[in-house]
Structures are given as structure tokens and as C-alpha cells.
Amino acid sequence: MTTFEPGDRVRVRPSDKTGHVRTPDYLKGKTGWIESVRGEFRNPEDLAYGLSGRPERPLYKVGFRQADLWGDYEGPADDYLYADVYAHWLERYEGETV
Amino acid sequence: MTGVHDLGGSPGGPIDMSQHEVEDWERLADAVNAALGGKGLQTTDELRRAIESLENYKELGYYERWTAATELLLIEKGILTREEIDERSADLRRRWGVA
Amino acid sequence: MSDAHDHPHEEAGSGRTSSPYAARIRAIETLLLEKSVLTEAEIQDRISYMEARSPANGARLVARAWVDPEFKARLLSDTKGAAMELGIDASGPVEFVVVENTPKTHNLIVCTLCSCYPRAILGRPPDWYKSFNYRSRAVKEPRAVMREFGFEPPDGVEIVVHDSTADMRYMVLPMRPPGTEDMDEEELAALVTRDSLIGTDVPRYLVG
Numbered sequence: 001m002t003t004f005e006p007g008d009r010v011r012v013r014p015s016d017k018t019g020h021v022r023t024p025d026y027l028k029g030k031t032g033w034i035e036s037v038r039g040e041f042r043n044p045e046d047l048a049y050g051l052s053g054r055p056e057r058p059l060y061k062v063g064f065r066q067a068d069l070w071g072d073y074e075g076p077a078d079d080y081l082y083a084d085v086y087a088h089w090l091e092r093y094e095g096e097t098v
Numbered sequence: 099m100t101g102v103h104d105l106g107g108s109p110g111g112p113i114d115m116s117q118h119e120v121e122d123w124e125r126l127a128d129a130v131n132a133a134l135g136g137k138g139l140q141t142t143d144e145l146r147r148a149i150e151s152l153e154n155y156k157e158l159g160y161y162e163r164w165t166a167a168t169e170l171l172l173i174e175k176g177i178l179t180r181e182e183i184d185e186r187s188a189d190l191r192r193r194w195g196v197a
Numbered sequence: 198m199s200d201a202h203d204h205p206h207e208e209a210g211s212g213r214t215s216s217p218y219a220a221r222i223r224a225i226e227t228l229l230l231e232k233s234v235l236t237e238a239e240i241q242d243r244i245s246y247m248e249a250r251s252p253a254n255g256a257r258l259v260a261r262a263w264v265d266p267e268f269k270a271r272l273l274s275d276t277k278g279a280a281m282e283l284g285i286d287a288s289g290p291v292e293f294v295v296v297e298n299t300p301k302t303h304n305l306i307v308c309t310l311c312s313c314y315p316r317a318i319l320g321r322p323p324d325w326y327k328s329f330n331y332r333s334r335a336v337k338e339p340r341a342v343m344r345e346f347g348f349e350p351p352d353g354v355e356i357v358v359h360d361s362t363a364d365m366r367y368m369v370l371p372m373r374p375p376g377t378e379d380m381d382e383e384e385l386a387a388l389v390t391r392d393s394l395i396g397t398d399v400p401r402y403l404v405g
Contacts, residue, residue, distance in 0.1 A: 020147035022362050024309050025100045026107035026336065039292075041364050048147035059363050066358075070107065075340050078355040084363035106309030106360065110333035113345050115325050123219035128321075129243035130226055133235050136243070146311055158218075160312070160327050165218040169225060178228055186224035194220070 001088040003058055008034045009093040010062060012085060020048035023089045031093045032064035038084055058087040103150045124161040131168055140171055148174075250320035252391035254285045255368055258295075258318070259394070260386035263373040272370065273297060280318055287317040296359060297370040298399070303350045305343065305358045305396035306367040307335035313361035315368045319394060326395060336360055346397040368394050374402040 004010060014029035022044050038061055042053030066079040073079070134140040148167035149155070155163065172178040191197070229235045258280060262269035272279040276293035280286070287293065293315055296304040308314065309332045314322035325331055335342050339356045343349070350356060359367045371393045377385060392398035 020143065020150060021101075022310065024106045024360065024362060025104045026309075038363070038365060044143045044146075044363070047141055047143035050141075050144065053143075070337050074338060076355065079339070079357070080355070081336060081358040081360065083360040084365055086363065103310060105329055105332040106307075106336045108329075108333040110330035113325050113330050113334075113342065114328060115346075117324050120321065121215065121219070123216070123222050125244050125247065126226055126240070127218075127222045128247055129240050130222065130229070130235070132243040132246070133239045136239070137235070139234070149311070156329070159216065160324075161222075162216055162218040165222045165225075169221060172225065172229075177232075177234060178225065182228060183221060183224050186228055187220040190220045190223055191217075196220075 001057060002090065002092060003087055004034045004037075004060060004090065004092070006034050006036050009095075010034060010060075010090045011093040011095075012062075013089050013091055015089070017045075020045055023085055024083070026069060027064070027083055027085070030064055030069055031095065032062045032068070035061040035063045035082060037061075041086070043086065043088070059084050060087065060090065062090070101150050102155045123165075127161045127164045127168065131164060134168070134172075139175070139177070140168075144171055247316070247320060250316065250318065252319050252389075252394060253386070254280070254283075255315075255319050255391070255394040256386040256389035257283055257382075258285070258368075259370055259389045259400075260382045262370055263385055264382055269370070276318075276368075285318060287315075289317055291315075291317060292365050293318065293368065294359075294365045295368050295370050296357070298372045298396075300372070301353070301355060303354050303356050303396065303399075304367075304369045305335060305339045305356060306361065306369060307332060307358060308361040309333070309336055310360075310362060313366055315366040317366075318368065319391070322395075323391065343397055346392060348398045369396045371399050374400050376404045377402050 009031060010033065011031045012023060012027045012029060038059040040056040041059045042056050044053065047053040061082055062085045064081050065077065066073045066075060066081055067077050069081060131140065131145060135142065145167055148170045149163045152158065152163060152166055158166065169183060173180055226240065230237060258272055261283060262272050268279060273295050276295050277287050298304055312322055312327040314326060331342065336358055339358050361367055371389065374388060377388065388400040388402055390398060390400060393400045
């Protein structure tokens with residue numbers, strides 16, 4: 001998995017993995033930025049089934065513009081949302097900056 | 099596939115702001131889960147996974163989901179059986195005089 | 198005070214058996230006790246733990262942060278440590294993040310996937326926080342949700358939603374209302390509502 005630094009632009013993987021997943025659907029495929037690194041944690045997808053969840057992987061505070069999450073967001077462009085997303089759910093985003 | 103619990107961005111109605119008084123059995127559901135967790139018999143992740151797997155997730159109340167999930171995990175881990183829980187619940191309901 | 202452990206585990210009155218799950222969790226409890234998987238003391242400790250926690254803890258943390266800038270810095274950087282200074286035991290595997298409201302930014306907390314909440318500090322979340330409607334709408338239409346709670350942020354304030362998706366639990370540090378300069382900590386704490394710690398409202402002080 002890729003690891004990131006604050007400021008990196010990222011996209012949440014549009015994976016349709018089933019089972020216990022802590023990346024909500026509404027974030028999948030969306031682009032945002034790494035705000036900060038929360039630390040390293042075990043994978044809840046495995047912990048949920050009694051597995052070790054190792055190796056620990058970085059958990060990131062990821063920021064998203066609300067206007068990028070919802071086509072019909074009612075509010076100013078400055079409104080945003082943070083979610084805590086595990087490294088294995090993120091990929092580097094090389095697209096154009098708005 | 100979206101899990102039934104994955105609600106962010108789903109359509110929703112007005113927020114019901116009423117607060118029900120927590121009942122003793124709900125305190126107990128909380129406490130049993132916390133105690134099982136404290137002894138390493140169950141993790142938060144397992145509980146969440148079990149709750150998310152409930153077919154009647156949307157029909158159950160909050161602590162009803164916790165109770166159903168706790169039962170699922172205890173049976174999965176071989177700590178209790180469905181039969182003994184069924185039997186004991188029926189006993190209690192008879193003693194309480196409820197259907 | 199809970200009488201959950203009066204023997205022989207009778208639920209007094211039909212009000213206590215509003216759900217068929219009441220008997221199931223009681224059955225589970227008695228079986229676990231009989232098999233020595235859990236003890237009465239372990240269960241009672243957990244009941245007491247939750248009963249001892251309430252939004253009053255959050256109010257005290259906020260009031261102290263309002264009067265003591267160095268405490269505020271510690272609250273933001275080491276929430277568990279700061280809580281312990283005020284005798285609030287929030288120890289455990291869960292991590293806490295306190296997010297500060299400013300004149301430019303108002304924070305709103307939600308857990309869309311379940312009901313993650315800083316229980317070790319604030320106790321149980323309100324029913325509405327756990328509701329499907331709040332979990333669905335807070336991320337997509339936070340301003341409409343806050344309006345339902347009677348809160349309209351001033352012009353120019355950006356709304357920041359935090360979805361507690363992983364190992365962190367969030368609490369809002371609201372701004373100190375104007376006109377409260379002469380209040381002591383206890384008076385300030387009384388202004389800090391539970392909803393202002395979640396972000397659906399702000400502390401209010403109406404002068405005169």
C-alpha cells in the first residue's frame with residue numbers, strides 16, 4: 001500500500017469489497033487531501049473476524065470538499081468534511097487541481 | 099455492495115429529538131458487551147461486524163441490535179448455544195408474565 | 198440508580214420489558230454468570246462506569262479550557278491526559294480528538310456507520326445521534342440538520358463535518374459566548390450543553 005504525507009492529494013479506492021469495511025460508500029471514488037497522520041492501526045476488516053489485523057497501517061485524517069462529495073450540496077464551497085481512512089483505501093491522485 | 103448500515107448520504111427525514119429513558123436491559127446490553135470486551139472475549143470490530151450482518155437491522159432498535167449481535171458472537175465463539183439462550187429467555191418471559 | 202442486579206433478576210413492571218430482547222440479554226447474562234465467563238462484579242463495574250459518565254464531564258473540560266489557555270492546549274493535544282487532570286478517567290484503547298470551533302469554523306460530529314461517540318468522557322450518546330436520519334443527513338446536509346436543532350451559523354462560518362469512521366472519537370470545543378467574562382468555571386460549565394459538544398448547537402448566554 002502507498003503511504004502519504006499531509007498535503008498529498010488522494011482518491012478513495014472505489015472498491016466494492018464486502019464484509020466489515022470502515023470506509024463509507026459515500027467516500028468511495030472521491031478525491032480529497034491528507035490533512036494529517038493519525039498513527040498506525042490494525043485493520044478493522046480483519047479484526048472483525050478475529051484475525052490479527054496486522055500489519056498495522058497508517059490511518060489518515062482525510063479532507064474532502066463537500067462540493068466534491070455531493071452533486072447537490074447546499075452550502076458554501078468552503079464547507080468540508082473529514083473522515084479517518086486507512087492507507088490501503090487510498091491511492092495517489094494525479095488529476096487536475098480545480 | 100453497500101451495507102444496510104452504511105447510511106452516510108442516504109435520504110432521511112426530520113431528526114426525532116425525543117429521548118427515551120434508558121431501560122435496565124439496555125444498560126445490561128451495554129455492560130455485558132463492555133465486560134466481554136474487557137476480558138478479550140469480543141472486540142468492538144467483531145461487535146460492529148455482527149450488528150452489520152443482522153438481516154433485520156433496520157427494524158431493530160439500537161440495543162436490540164447490540165443484543166442480537168452479542169448473541170451471534172457468543173454462539174459463533176462456542177461460548178453459549180442458541181438453544182440454551184432460547185430456553186432461558188422463555189423461562190424468564192414466563193416468570194415475568196409476558197408473552 | 199439501576200437495580201439491574203437485584204436478585205433473582207426480575208424485571209419489575211411491564212415497562213421494563215418493552216422489547217423481546219430484554220429477556221434475551223438477561224438470559225445471556227445469567228448463562229454467562231453460571232458458566233463463570235463473567236462475574237457479577239465485572240458486569241456491575243461496567244454499569245457503574247457508564248452511569249458515572251455524562252455531558253457534565255465535557256462541560257467541565259470546556260469551561261477549564263476557556264479560562265486556562267495552557268489547559269486548552271493540553272485538551273487539544275492530549276485529551277486523555279487533560280481529562281485525567283480533572284478526575285475524568287477516559288483511559289482505554291480508544292483515542293480522542295477535540296476539535297475547536299473558531300469564528301471561522303464550526304464543527305459537527307457524526308458516526309455514519311454506527312454510533313461512535315466519546316462515551317468514556319460523555320457517557321451514552323443521545324438517541325438522535327444514533328438515529329438513521331442523523332447518520333444519513335449530517336454528512337450531506339449539515340446546515341439543514343443544525344437548523345432543525347435551532348442553530349444557524351453566522352455568515353462566513355464554514356461548517357466542517359467529522360465522520361468518526363475509525364479509531365478516533367470526537368468532541369467539539371465550542372467557543373466561549375460573549376458576555377461571560379466575569380463568570381467562574383462552574384457558571385461557564387453550566388452553559389455548555391451536550392448538543393454543543395457534538396456541534397448541533399452552541400453554548401448561549403443571553404445577557405439581562
